[in-house]
Amino acid sequence: MNGIVELQIWQFLSVYLLLFVVLGIFLKMKLNQTKKLLLSSVMMTIQLIAAGFVLTFIFERPHPAFTIIYLSAMLVFASYQVVSKNRKLNRKFKISIVLSLWSSGTLVLAMFVGVIVGVSIFNPQYTIPLGGMIIGNAMTGINLGMKTFTESIATQRNKLENLLNLGVDPKRILLPHVNQALETALMPTINSMMGMGIIFLPGMMTGQILSGTNPTTAILYQIAIMIAICSTVCLAVFGALIFGYRTLYNSRKQFVSFLQES
Amino acid sequence: MNIIETEALTYAGILHYPPLRIMEGAVTFLTGDSGSGKTTLLRLINATLSPEYGHIFYRGEDTRLSDPLELRRKVLLTGQSVFLFDTTIRDNFHMYYEYRDLPTPSDELIDRYLSLCMAPFALDSSCNTLSGGERQRVYLAIFLSFGADTLLLDEPTSALDRHLSDSVFSNIVSFAKNSGTTLVVVSHDTELVKKHAEFELNLTNEVRR
Numbered sequence: 451m452n453g454i455v456e457l458q459i460w461q462f463l464s465v466y467l468l469l470f471v472v473l474g475i476f477l478k479m480k481l482n483q484t485k486k487l488l489l490s491s492v493m494m495t496i497q498l499i500a501a502g503f504v505l506t507f508i509f510e511r512p513h514p515a516f517t518i519i520y521l522s523a524m525l526v527f528a529s530y531q532v533v534s535k536n537r538k539l540n541r542k543f544k545i546s547i548v549l550s551l552w553s554s555g556t557l558v559l560a561m562f563v564g565v566i567v568g569v570s571i572f573n574p575q576y577t578i579p580l581g582g583m584i585i586g587n588a589m590t591g592i593n594l595g596m597k598t599f600t601e602s603i604a605t606q607r608n609k610l611e612n613l614l615n616l617g618v619d620p621k622r623i624l625l626p627h628v629n630q631a632l633e634t635a636l637m638p639t640i641n642s643m644m645g646m647g648i649i650f651l652p653g654m655m656t657g658q659i660l661s662g663t664n665p666t667t668a669i670l671y672q673i674a675i676m677i678a679i680c681s682t683v684c685l686a687v688f689g690a691l692i693f694g695y696r697t698l699y700n701s702r703k704q705f706v707s708f709l710q711e712s
Numbered sequence: 713m714n715i716i717e718t719e720a721l722t723y724a725g726i727l728h729y730p731p732l733r734i735m736e737g738a739v740t741f742l743t744g745d746s747g748s749g750k751t752t753l754l755r756l757i758n759a760t761l762s763p764e765y766g767h768i769f770y771r772g773e774d775t776r777l778s779d780p781l782e783l784r785r786k787v788l789l790t791g792q793s794v795f796l797f798d799t800t801i802r803d804n805f806h807m808y809y810e811y812r813d814l815p816t817p818s819d820e821l822i823d824r825y826l827s828l829c830m831a832p833f834a835l836d837s838s839c840n841t842l843s844g845g846e847r848q849r850v851y852l853a854i855f856l857s858f859g860a861d862t863l864l865l866d867e868p869t870s871a872l873d874r875h876l877s878d879s880v881f882s883n884i885v886s887f888a889k890n891s892g893t894t895l896v897v898v899s900h901d902t903e904l905v906k907k908h909a910e911f912e913l914n915l916t917n918e919v920r921r
Contacts, residue, residue: 608793608795609795611760611791611793611795612791612793612795613811614760614784615758615760615784615788615789615790615791616784616785616788616808616811616812616855616858617781617782617783617784617785617788617812618781618811618812619781622811623811702759702762702780703759703780703781704759704760704761704762704780705760
């Protein structure tokens with residue numbers, strides 16, 4: 451096995467030609483997202499260049515503090531994303547979302563790096579990229595789960611109120627909505643596990659194979675990361691909802707508005 | 713004897729109710745302009761809302777101190793928005809009863825409540841194909857069948873024409889008289905109020921300050 455072929459800058463830049471093809475189609479079809487396409491390409495380029503510099507810097511000086519700072523920054527950013535998508539939720543619900551994201555993300559990451567890979571959890575080469583994958587997927591999962599939950603509650607308000615009038619415990623009324631959101635949030639991960647290896651070779655495995663890793667090692671990593679992602683998403687969404695849905699009723703078994711009073 | 717009494721009841725700083733007395737076993741109508749706090753009063757009585765100040769007594773017991781779920785099962789509120797599950801009439805009874813941890817009533821019993829509410833439809837018919845008025849009657853039949861101590865009915869016949877509205881309501885009244893159920897009804901239908909009200913509490917001008 452050989453190491454990866456280094457990309458030469460001029461050859462690399464030619465990939466942006468493909469972007470011009472996309473841009474051409476957008477303009478021709480008068481799609482509204484042209485600006486967004488340009489913006490996202492520029493942002494991706496700048497963010498990745500910055501990340502490249504930062505990672506190079508950290509790898510040359512592998513101090514635990516850098517790893518912790520990088521990881522915290524990812525968690526803060528992920529929390530901000532999730533909260534900003536659920537701005538209208540009450541405070542306690544938001545807190546339970548953020549806490550579940552942090553605890554499930556760090557727990558599974560620590561287990562992955564410390565036990566499965568078996569290196570120090572402050573080793574930036576493992577903790578940072580694996581943390582990114584785990585936390586990123588947890589964030590997407592929570593977003594999907596919360597969207598499903600809040601939408602199903604908002605559209606079925608009449609049902610909830612009628613069952614409350616009937617003397618049904620609010621917990622019992624809300625739990626089916628919690629279950630539905632949990633299932634929906636886990637579906638993409640479970641589906642991608644189904645197709646893995648046949649329909650597509652997943653990103654992490656592809657990356658490792660390109661850089662010269664033995665495919666057998668690469669698949670072990672891939673299987674481990676998929677299970678890690680699946681469990682993080684499950685824990686994060688479960689935690690967010692199971693602590694969050696209790697904030698939607700009070701001790702008098704009345705629904706309190708799940709939107710923040712303002 | 714009074715079954716429901718209220719004292720210095722206020723809600724959210726805008727609704728101030730006079731002391732209200734509701735007689736056991738009677739048919740009491742709450743009337744008044746929209747926004748006069750009729751629906752809110754029903755929800756305060758079944759404790760799905762809490763008053764800002766004041767007390768509600770049900771059979772002499774302060775409802776603040778009673779278990780809210782038990783209270784709601786005794787003082788059953790039939791809301792103004794009909795809700796039926798997207799399934800057959802029989803399954804609707806089944807699902808509502810399951811939420812209450814009760815066995816589904818027999819087909820004969822379901823038929824009896826349906827005909828009481830002038831909804832003599834086949835139990836296997838899907839509720840999705842029923843009209844708004846038909847759905848309201850099925851919904852009433854389900855709530856009536858729980859045999860509550862007091863029924864709070866919020867616009868129970870709003871989707872029915874005058875004739876049907878009168879027949880359904882007459883049946884509900886005779887059912888209530890037979891079973892000793894107290895009825896507290898919110899309705900905009902003046903004919904219905906004129907014909908069936910034993911007591912009328914008009915909330916207009918008294919409540920909103």
